[in-house]
Amino acid sequence: MKVAPGEFFLQGNEACVQGALASGVRFFAGYPITPSTEIAEGLAAKLDGKEGVFLQMEDEIACISAVIGASWGGVKSMTATSGPGFSLMQEAIGYAAMSETPIVIVDVMRGGPSTGQPTRASQGDVMQTRYGSHGDYQVIAFAPASVQEMFDLTVAAFNYSEKYRVPAFLLSDAEVGHMRGLLTIPDKLDIIGRKEKGIRRSDEAYDVPDELVRPFPVFGKGHRTMVTGMTHTDNSWIEPEDVKVHQELVKRLSEKVLRNRKDINKWELMCPGSKTMIVSYGSAALGAKEVAASDDKVGLLRLKSLWPFPEEPIAEVARNCDRILVSEMNLGMMYSEIKRVALENGCKKVELLSKIGGDPPTPSEFRHKLREMGVI
Amino acid sequence: MEIFDFYRKDRWPHVFCPGCGNGAVMNCFYRAFNELGLELDKTAFVGGIGCSSRIPLYINSDALHTTHGRAIAFATGLKLAKPELKVVVFTGDGDLGAIGGNHFINGCRRNVDMTVICINNNIYGMTGGQASITTPHEFLSTTTPRGNKEYPFDLAEIAVAAGANYVARWTTRHVHELTKSIKAALQKKGFTFVEVVAQCPTNFGRRNRMADPTQMLEWMRESSIRRDKAKANAVDHVDLNLEGKITVGEFVDRNRECYEELIGVSKHG
Ligand SMILES: Cc1ncc(C[n+]2csc(CCOP(=O)(O)OP(=O)(O)O)c2C)c(N)n1
Ligand code: SF4
Ligand SMILES: [Mg+2]
Numbered sequence: 149m150k151v152a153p154g155e156f157f158l159q160g161n162e163a164c165v166q167g168a169l170a171s172g173v174r175f176f177a178g179y180p181i182t183p184s185t186e187i188a189e190g191l192a193a194k195l196d197g198k199e200g201v202f203l204q205m206e207d208e209i210a211c212i213s214a215v216i217g218a219s220w221g222g223v224k225s226m227t228a229t230s231g232p233g234f235s236l237m238q239e240a241i242g243y244a245a246m247s248e249t250p251i252v253i254v255d256v257m258r259g260g261p262s263t264g265q266p267t268r269a270s271q272g273d274v275m276q277t278r279y280g281s282h283g284d285y286q287v288i289a290f291a292p293a294s295v296q297e298m299f300d301l302t303v304a305a306f307n308y309s310e311k312y313r314v315p316a317f318l319l320s321d322a323e324v325g326h327m328r329g330l331l332t333i334p335d336k337l338d339i340i341g342r343k344e345k346g347i348r349r350s351d352e353a354y355d356v357p358d359e360l361v362r363p364f365p366v367f368g369k370g371h372r373t374m375v376t377g378m379t380h381t382d383n384s385w386i387e388p389e390d391v392k393v394h395q396e397l398v399k400r401l402s403e404k405v406l407r408n409r410k411d412i413n414k415w416e417l418m419c420p421g422s423k424t425m426i427v428s429y430g431s432a433a434l435g436a437k438e439v440a441a442s443d444d445k446v447g448l449l450r451l452k453s454l455w456p457f458p459e460e461p462i463a464e465v466a467r468n469c470d471r472i473l474v475s476e477m478n479l480g481m482m483y484s485e486i487k488r489v490a491l492e493n494g495c496k497k498v499e500l501l502s503k504i505g506g507d508p509p510t511p512s513e514f515r516h517k518l519r520e521m522g523v524i
Numbered sequence: 525m526e527i528f529d530f531y532r533k534d535r536w537p538h539v540f541c542p543g544c545g546n547g548a549v550m551n552c553f554y555r556a557f558n559e560l561g562l563e564l565d566k567t568a569f570v571g572g573i574g575c576s577s578r579i580p581l582y583i584n585s586d587a588l589h590t591t592h593g594r595a596i597a598f599a600t601g602l603k604l605a606k607p608e609l610k611v612v613v614f615t616g617d618g619d620l621g622a623i624g625g626n627h628f629i630n631g632c633r634r635n636v637d638m639t640v641i642c643i644n645n646n647i648y649g650m651t652g653g654q655a656s657i658t659t660p661h662e663f664l665s666t667t668t669p670r671g672n673k674e675y676p677f678d679l680a681e682i683a684v685a686a687g688a689n690y691v692a693r694w695t696t697r698h699v700h701e702l703t704k705s706i707k708a709a710l711q712k713k714g715f716t717f718v719e720v721v722a723q724c725p726t727n728f729g730r731r732n733r734m735a736d737p738t739q740m741l742e743w744m745r746e747s748s749i750r751r752d753k754a755k756a757n758a759v760d761h762v763d764l765n766l767e768g769k770i771t772v773g774e775f776v777d778r779n780r781e782c783y784e785e786l787i788g789v790s791k792h793g
Contacts, residue, residue, distance in 0.1 A: 175605050197787030201604045205597065206630040213594040213627075214601030217570070220588055221605025243591050367586040367602065368609045370565045374581055376589040385535075386581065386589075 153335045160298040160325045164228070164254060164318065165190030167302025170337055173252075174200035174223035177211040179233055182266045183322040184256035187228035208233035212240040212253070219249045220375060222342060222366035224306055228254035232263060234273055235280070241315055242281025243377040245401060248313040248362065250342070252305045257321040259506055268506025269323035269431055271477040277317050278455050284398050286405035288412055289317040289455040291429040295329035301414075301452065307340040308412055311357050312404055313364060319454060321477070323431035323508055345371060357411075360404035405456050414452040415461045422447030424523045425465050427486050428475040429454060431508040436475055438511040445524055454482065459489050466493035473517065475501040475509055497521075530554050530564065532584050539578060543737030545722025546576055548696040549643055553579075556706035567610040570599040572619035575650045575724075576643035579614040593624030596631040599638050607784050610710070611637070617644040617658040621679050625657075628679075632686035632715050636783045639709045639716045642679060645724035653727030660768050664731045680719045684776050689714035691776040695721040695744040698772060705774060714782035721770050748772045 151170045158166070164187050168176070176195055178188035188204070195202035200223070205211045211227045218225040229237065234255045244251050257273045259265030277289050288308045290301035302318055309316035343356050345363035354363040362382065365371035374384035379394045387393040405412070418440040426436040429451040440448035449465045451458055466472065472490050474483045480500050487498040501517045503509045518524045531554070540546045557567075569580030573592035580587035586609075590598045595613045603611045620628050620642045631640070647665060648654040655665040655672050658679065662671040680693040690712045692705035702720060709716035723729060723740035734740045751773025 175601060177601065197784075197789045201787065201789055203600070203604065205600075206626050209594060210597040210600075210627055210630070213590065213597035214604075216590075217588065217598035217601030217603075218605035219601075220586075221602045221609070223605040225601065225605065239591055240594065367568050367588075368566065368606050372564070372585055374587045374589065376581065377591060378589070 151333055153333045156331045156333070157328065158295055158331050159186060160292070160295050160320065160327050160329075161186035161256065162190055163295045163298035163331045164302045164320070165194070166331065166333065167299040168226055168252070168306070169194060170299070170333065171303050171306035171339055172224050172341075173226050173306070175215065175218035175225035176200070177203040177205050177214040177227055179205060179208050179211055179229065181230045181233045183258055183325050184228045184230045184254060186325070187254060187256070208236040209240060212237040212251075215251050216240060216244050216247070216249050219251050220367045222344070224250075224310070226252040226254070228256065230256050230258045231260045231273060234276065238276070238280040242283060242285060244315040245281065245285035245287065246377045247375050248401070249315070250309040250313050250364070251315050252302070252309055252318065253315060254302070254318040254320065256325040257319060259504065265506055267322060269321040269477060269508065270504065270506065271319075271321060271430055271432060271481070272504075274319060274454055274478070275481045277319060284402060286402045287315050287317060287455050288312065288405060288453070289319050290414070290453050291319045291451060292324055293430050293433050293450065294324070295327060295331050297452065298324060299331050299333065303337060303339070304414070307338070310340045310342055312361055312408065313343070314405055317455075319430065321431050322506070342366065358404060358408060360400050360407075409456045409458065409460065412453060412456060413458040413461065415458060416450040416452060417448070417461070418450070419444065419447035420465070421468055423469050424471045424473065424518065424521070425449055425469045426473045426475060426514070427451070427462065427465065429482070432476045432503070435509045435511045435514050439514045439518070443524060446518060457485055462486055462489045463493040466490040466495035469495060471495070471497045471499070471521065471523065473499050473501055473521065475514070477503055477508060479504065525558050527554055530558065530584060531582050535582055538582055540575060541726045543723065543725045544575070545645060545696040545720070545724065546579065546643060548699060549641065549702070549720050549722060550579060550582070552699055552703040553641065553706055556703050556710060560707055560710055562610065562710065566608070567612060568602060569612050569614065570595045570602065571614045572616070572624060573650070574616035574619045574648070576614055576616035576645070577619050593619050593622070594627060595619065596624065596627040596638075596640065600631065600634070600636050603636050603638055604784060604789060607789050611639070612710070613638060613640040615640060615642050616649070617642065617646065617679065618648045618656045621657045621677050629682060629686045632683050632688040632717065634783050635687060635689060635714045635780055637713050637715070639718070641706065642717070642719045643722045644679060644719050645722045645728055646676070647724050647728040649724045649727050653731060665728070666731075680717070680775055683717040687780060688717045688776065689778055689780055689782070690716035692717075692774045693719040693721065693770070694772050695748055695770060696723060697741050697744045697748070701772070708774070708777070712777075713785075714780055744770065751775060
C-alpha cells in the first residue's frame, strides 16, 4: 500500500504503522498488549484483506509463527508486541534465524521483569533481543528516539530483514511509541524487496548482497523447498548429526550479519572530539541530546542500531575521548558491551547513568552525573 | 502420479520404525491426493515436531517443518499470504493437542482453509514414549510407570465443538474409510480435520503388551466403535474414550464460510 508523502503530526506507534505500509507490509498478526497496541489497531484499519491481511491471534506464539509462515508465502510480514509477548516469541525467533526468514518484530519496551510496568518505558529487552532464543545467531535491531525514526527505522528493519534474510527488530519503548511529533514522509523511499530465487535457470543471477545470503525460494513457485529449524544443508537436508554441516550453517548465520555491520549500523554523532562522550540510544538519549547541544565539553554518540553491535563508531569515539558516560533505561545492559569496546580502544573511564521506573533520564540528571564525574 | 513422484525418493529410507502407523497414513494420503488429481506444485505441507510431523519433508513439494505445536499457526500465515496454495498440516497428538492445543482450537474456530491430519499414536513417539494427552487411562508409558491416572483428550470432539468444517476419526485399520475421509477433507473449503489413531509399536505397544504391530492393529479393531454403532448405544456425541473405546466415523460435515472468503482475501490471490 502506498503512503501519501507529506508532513504529519502523529504518535510514534502511528508512524511505525506508516513505515510498515510504506515498506509494503502485507501480513500482520498481533495480540493486544500495552504499549504496542496502537500498531495493531493502525494496521487493522489498513489491511482489510484486499490490501493485505491483519490477524488477531490467540497468543503471541501464534502471531510470530503465522508471520513466519506468511513470509514463506512471499509477503512482507510483521508483528508488534511488548515484554511478556516478546518473551513468548523467542522460540520462533530462533526458528526465523535458523530458517533465514525475513520478518519484522516491533517491541515497544515496557518495564519488566514479568508484567512489570505495562504503561511505562524501559530498555530492558535489548539483551533478550540479542540472546533470547537458544543457540548462536545474530539479529538486526534498531532503536528509534523520535516519531520520525519510528517511521525511518521501521523501513530500515524491513529493508535489512529482506536483504540479509534475518529477523529484524524495532526496539522502541513506551516513551517513543506514545510521543507525538512531526513525521515527514518523503516522495521517494528506498524499499528493498524479497531477494527471490529464480525458477527458470540454475545459473540465474540473483540479486543477493553477499555470497553468505541465499536467494529466497518462495512457496508455491515450483521450488519444492524444504524449510526446517533443524540443522540442515543448503538444500535443506536434515543433518543434525553432521558436525561440519552444523558448524558451517551456524557460523554463516552469524557471519552474514556481522560482516555487514558497516552497511547495517546507524548512529548520530554530536560534538565529536569532546573529551567526555555520552553513549546512549532510544528515549534514554533524549536528555543527553539537550546536554550535548548546550555544553561544549560534552558530546553524544546516539546509537540508532544496537545489533549487530556497532563496534566501529564506539571504538572511534573511544579513541578520541577520555571518558564515556553510558545512559540507558535498565541496570546496565549495553553498558558492559560498550565498556568492553571503549576500554579496548584506549578510553580510560566508562561510567553508567542507569534509570529504571519509566521516565527517561532528564537533562538535569545528566548534568548531575557529569558534575559527579568532575566533567562540568 | 507414481508413489515416488509424490514422495521424495532421494530421502528414502525414512526415519520411521518398522511397523509404524505413519506409513499407512502416508499411503492413504498419497492415494487420496492422487485420485483427486491435486498438484504438488500448488500444495504446501506443514508439520510441527514429532515423528508424524516429519511427513511433510518426505513429500515432493514445498514443506515447512516448524516448531513443536505451532504448525497450524504457521500454516495460517502461509495460507493467508498465498491463498491459491492448498495447505495441508501433518501433526501428532502431542504436537496438536498438548503444546499446540490453543492453536488447534482457534484454528477450528477461525476456519482458515486447510486440512489437518493428526496421527494420534497415544504417545510421544519421537522423545521415546512419554504419556501424551491421548494415552488411555491406566496405560503405561515412561512417565506413567504405575499407569496413566489422567483421562485422555478427545481431539475429534474438540474439533467438532470448536467449529471445524469437517471432522473424522479412523484408525490405521480403516484404510478405505480413512482414504475417503482424507479425500473429503481435501475437497472441502475451510478447516478440515482427520484424526488417525495409529500404532507406535516401539514406544506405545511395547510397554503395553502389544510389541508386535499386528497386536496393536488388533487392539484398534477391537476397541473401535463406528459412530452409528455408538449412536445405537445411546451416545449422541463423540465418546470421550473413558471406556477405552475409539469412536470412529465422520462426525461433522458442514459449510461454515471460511475466513479468507469472509475477509475477501481469496478474491485477492
Ligand atoms: C518446545 C518443545 N518442547 C519439547 C520438544 C521435544 N519433543 C520433540 S517431539 C515431541 C513429542 C511429539 O509427540 P507427537 O506430536 O505425539 O508426535 P509423535 O512423535 O508421537 O508422532 C516432543 C515433546 C520440542 N521439540 N520442543
Ligand atoms: S517411535 Fe513410534 S511413532 Fe515414531 S517412528 Fe517409531 S513407531 Fe513410529
Ligand atoms: Mg504421538
